[in-house]
Structures are given as C-alpha cells and as structure tokens.
Amino acid sequence: MTDGRAAGRRRNDIGMRVYPLFIPHQGCPQRCVYCRQEAVAGMSTAPAPAAVPGMLDAMLPVRGDGEVAFFGGSFSALSAPLQEAYLRAVAPFLAAGRVAGIRVSTRPDACGPEAVERLRRHGVTTVELGCQSFSARVLTQSGRGHGPRDACGAASRLRAAGLRLGLQLMPGLPGADTREARRSLACALALRPDFLRLYPTVVLRHTLLEKWWRQGRYSPMPLLDAVALCAELLWRSRQAGVPVIRLGLQSSPELHGPDGIVAGPYHPAFGHLVKSYLWRRALDRLLTQGGCQPLAVHPSDVADVRGHRNGNLLYLQRRFGPVTIQVQERLERDGLRVGARLLNLWELARFPVIGRRGCPSFSVESPLEAGSGEHAKG
Numbered sequence: 001m002t003d004g005r006a007a008g009r010r011r012n013d014i015g016m017r018v019y020p021l022f023i024p025h026q027g028c029p030q031r032c033v034y035c036r037q038e039a040v041a042g043m044s045t046a047p048a049p050a051a052v053p054g055m056l057d058a059m060l061p062v063r064g065d066g067e068v069a070f071f072g073g074s075f076s077a078l079s080a081p082l083q084e085a086y087l088r089a090v091a092p093f094l095a096a097g098r099v100a101g102i103r104v105s106t107r108p109d110a111c112g113p114e115a116v117e118r119l120r121r122h123g124v125t126t127v128e129l130g131c132q133s134f135s136a137r138v139l140t141q142s143g144r145g146h147g148p149r150d151a152c153g154a155a156s157r158l159r160a161a162g163l164r165l166g167l168q169l170m171p172g173l174p175g176a177d178t179r180e181a182r183r184s185l186a187c188a189l190a191l192r193p194d195f196l197r198l199y200p201t202v203v204l205r206h207t208l209l210e211k212w213w214r215q216g217r218y219s220p221m222p223l224l225d226a227v228a229l230c231a232e233l234l235w236r237s238r239q240a241g242v243p244v245i246r247l248g249l250q251s252s253p254e255l256h257g258p259d260g261i262v263a264g265p266y267h268p269a270f271g272h273l274v275k276s277y278l279w280r281r282a283l284d285r286l287l288t289q290g291g292c293q294p295l296a297v298h299p300s301d302v303a304d305v306r307g308h309r310n311g312n313l314l315y316l317q318r319r320f321g322p323v324t325i326q327v328q329e330r331l332e333r334d335g336l337r338v339g340a341r342l343l344n345l346w347e348l349a350r351f352p353v354i355g356r357r358g359c360p361s362f363s364v365e366s367p368l369e370a371g372s373g374e375h376a377k378g
C-alpha cells in the first residue's frame with residue numbers, strides 16, 4: 001500500500017530520491033479489504049508505458065542517483081510484456097545517468113524465481129514487499145490472498161538476486177493486536193530488510209473495511225495507541241539497525257476529502273507524533289531519575305522534543321516544574337546534553353527486551369494466531 005504520487009519527488013531517510021509513477025491496483029489479483037489506492041494517491045488510472053518517457057523527462061534531473069518507482073499496485077503480478085514495457089521505458093534514463101535504479105512495490109506471492117529474475121534483468125534495484133502482517137489469520141481476514149511464508153520466500157529470493165529489500169507492515173489490521181504487531185515486526189526484521197515502512201491501518205471510504213467499521217465488526221486503533229505502538233516498533237527497528245523510512249500515510253487532499261479517510265489513526269504529522277512520543281518517554285524517565293537541567297538538543301530535534309502543540313513541554317512542566325530546553329548546533333541528531341553528560345534518545349526511551357523466539361512463521365504459524373484480536377470484532 002505504498003503511498004506513491006505520480007508527481008513530485010522525495011528523499012527518504014536512507015537518502016535516496018524516489019520519482020514515483022503510480023499504477024493503482026495494477027496487477028492486484030483481488031482487492032484487500034482496506035485498500036483503495038485512488039484515495040491514497042489521488043490517481044485512478046495507470047500511465048501507459050508509452051507515456052512514461054514524457055513523464056520521466058519532465059521529472060528527472062539531468063543527472064541523478066535516485067530511483068524511478070512504480071508504486072500503488074502489484075508490479076511483478078502484471079503480465080510479463082507489460083512489466084517489460086514499463087521497465088524498457090525507464091532504461092534510456094538509466095543509460096543516460098538521469099536516474100540510478102528502478103523500484104517497484106509488489107505482493108509477496110508475486111515474487112517467484114522467474115518474476116525476480118525478470119526484475120533483476122531489467123534494471124530493478126529495489127523491491128518493496130507489502131507484507132502488512134506475518135499472521136496467517138490477519139492476512140486472511142484482510143483479504144490479502146497470501147500467507148506469511150510467501151513473504152519469507154520472496155525476501156530470500158530478492159536478496160539472493162542482489163536487490164534492495166523494503167518491507168511494509170500495517171499494524172491494526174482486522175484480527176490484529178499489539179502482540180501481533182510486535183511479532184510481525186520481529187518476522188520482518190528477521191528477513192534483514194534494507195528498510196521498513198509502517199502504515200497503521202486506517203478506514204478508507206468505499207472499502208470493505210468501511211462497511212465492517214459501520215457494522216461495528218471492526219474497530220481501528222485509537223490514534224494515541226497507534227502512536228505508542230509505532231514508537232515501540234520504530235525503536236525496535238532502530239535497535240535492529242533497520243531504518244523506517246515512512247510512518248503513516250502521506251498527507252494529501254484526497255485523504256482529507258469526502259472520499260478519503262473515514263476513521264482510524266491518521267494524522268498528517270504522524271511521524272512527528274511518534275518521535276515526540278519517544279522524546280516524552282525519554283525525558284520523563286530522565287527527569288524521574290533526577291536528571292538535571294538545562295537540557296540541550298540538536299536544532300532539528302526541538303519540535304519533536306517540545307511535542308505536538310508543545311504537548312511534551314506542558315506534560316513535563318506539570319510533572320517536574322519548569323523545564324528548559326536549549327539548542328546546540330554541535331550536538332548530533334537524537335543526542336541530549338544534560339549538564340556535562342551526553343545522552344541519547346534511543347537509549348533513554350528504551351523498551352523492554354522481548355523474548356527471542358525468532359519469526360514464528362518460519363517454523364509454525366500458531367504463535368502468531370494466539371492474539372486477542374483487540375482491533376477486530378469480525
């Protein structure tokens with residue numbers, strides 16, 4: 001469910017520019033219960049391969065190191081001729097050095113040996129797999145049409161082919177709970193991806209999930225729960241050395257419009273809320289232990305430290321009295337100076353270690369099936 005846009009370009013956390021081309025639902029064998037790409041990216045049709053060169057010519061720099069990205073569908077499930085037509089349309093721009101690679105998003109069950117070899121042969125450099133969950137039950141209830149083992153097989157084939165691997169997870173799907181989210185993350189990290197995207201499930205209009213929500217069969221996570229959960233998942237990913245390049249859906253007029261989000265933990269600054277949550281956790285722990293003041297952070301961290309609408313600052317001042325946050329250019333991002341001591345957000349905000357039981361779906365799926373399903377009634 002990559003929230004690509006057909007226009008514009010972005011630089012993600014691992015420093016690569018992405019030039020998205022949107023192919024909504026192309027290749028998808030069925031519609032997942034939560035998905036409506038038109039609402040996510042505001043596009044309802046895919047460009048024909050013949051239109052791609054003109055779009056890229058307008059989009060790409062004279063020389064560049066980014067990736068052209070086919071987002072919004074199941075690229076490797078398109079017919080082989082159509083995949084090749086799209087990829088051939090990008091090839092001259094690769095040869096001219098205007099872009100360094102091609103990224104596609106796709107389904108785990110569309111990454112068999114032949115499909116992976118085709119991607120590699122035609123210059124694809126990164127594949128984003130929409131795993132969403134590693135619980136067979138959650139995947140079934142969400143209408144995904146594949147199981148957790150498909151993701152494991154796809155990931156190992158993609159890595160063996162030398163492709164960069166991104167995994168997408170969606171906490172809060174039907175039948176899911178926090179335990180499922182933690183375990184799905186553990187499974188995802190066990191596949192050694194190059195990066196992750198975390199999209200807490202929201203209810204989009206004109207989806208089956210909307211119907212279930214209106215019938216009372218599905219309850220999305222409250223926003224604060226989703227923030228807390230994603231903060232923990234972000235922290236655990238960081239501990240594993242895997243960057244999370246996206247937290248929550250990208251804000252867009254379509255999402256905010258009448259045919260966009262009707263319920264669920266959406267916030268246009270979701271990533272900021274998550275990072276602010278971690279800073280509150282860190283500073284609460286520090287000040288509870290008697291950490292002295294003033295506190296100093298990198299300028300780029302000030303907004304997260306203060307929190308959304310100064311929420312962290314107000315919270316800390318209620319608990320500990322006046323709190324002074326200073327800015328120091330020389331500090332590293334996520335660093336914290338407390339008097340003479342140099343501390344770090346990630347250490348201060350630490351979460352309890354959870355047992356290393358590996359990825360259940362590699363061996364038996366039953367451990368993932370024991371969740372209480374606190375977000376789903378149906």
Ligand code: SF4
Pocket residue numbers: 001025028030031032035036037072073074107130
């Ligand atoms: S496979 Fe991906 S793009 Fe296709 S319907 Fe499911 S979530 Fe949406």
